[in-house]
Amino acid sequence: MKKDWLKEICYSALNESIKDRRTLVICETIKHSKIIEEKLQRKYRSSAIKLSAMNNMNQEKNVETINPEEIIIATNLAGRGTDIKRDEIEKHGDLHVILTFMPCNKRVEEQAFDRTSGQGKRGTSQRILNAINLSYYEDFDIQNITQLRDDIEAKMLSDFEKCELKVITLKDELFLKFCSLLKEIRTKINANIGWITTIKNDFKSIFVHINPSVVESNVLLSIE
DSSP, X not given: OHHHHHXXXXXXXXXXXXXXXXXXXXXXXXXXXXXXXXXXXXXXXXXXXXXXXXXXXXXXXXXXXXXXTOEEEEXXXXXXXXXXXXXXXXXXXXXXXXXXXXXXXXXXXXXXXXXXXXXXXXXXXXXXXXXXXXXXXXXXXXXXXXHHHHHHHHHHHHHIIIIIHHHHHHHHHHHHHHHHHHHHHHHHHHHHHHHHHHHHXXXXXXXXXXXXXXXXXXXXXXXX
């Protein structure tokens, strides 16, 4: 299954490239991105394939401008930071995005596919998934899988709002009360310190011109 999955990804990317289009292949892991890069290089010219598998600014700059027939292979993390310029090949149908894994939530998926229609430009997208990674869903129908994933995410958010959010809100309220109480205690301590300092200075002024006795010296030390 993995072999067929990789073969289909490469076929789709090459098929779009020969149409003078540019292609973005988004992978789940760095390992997968490197495997796909290696397979594409065997079938296509190396200069047309760009790997952006690290979240590295220099690598991102290297793929900001992609020409017709070129292919970018990126992890999802690196793909988010890649600002691809669109104007040059809009006439060829703009960008084709291949998503090679099932995103953990709808937001990540939309983030990937939104690249095909940035600023109202044309573009296409597709998902090419490895069936082995879908065994958890017990269903290979992509619409059913997507719906199940969205339902799970919605339930998690609902549970969070009902339980964890209340706990977090309560902790915030208690923390604010603690800060208020701490401020009040500090104010009182500072006021008492000021009162003690005044008494200490008054008492010490008595002995400016005379030598205190042993008892008086001990009293001064205790005040200090």
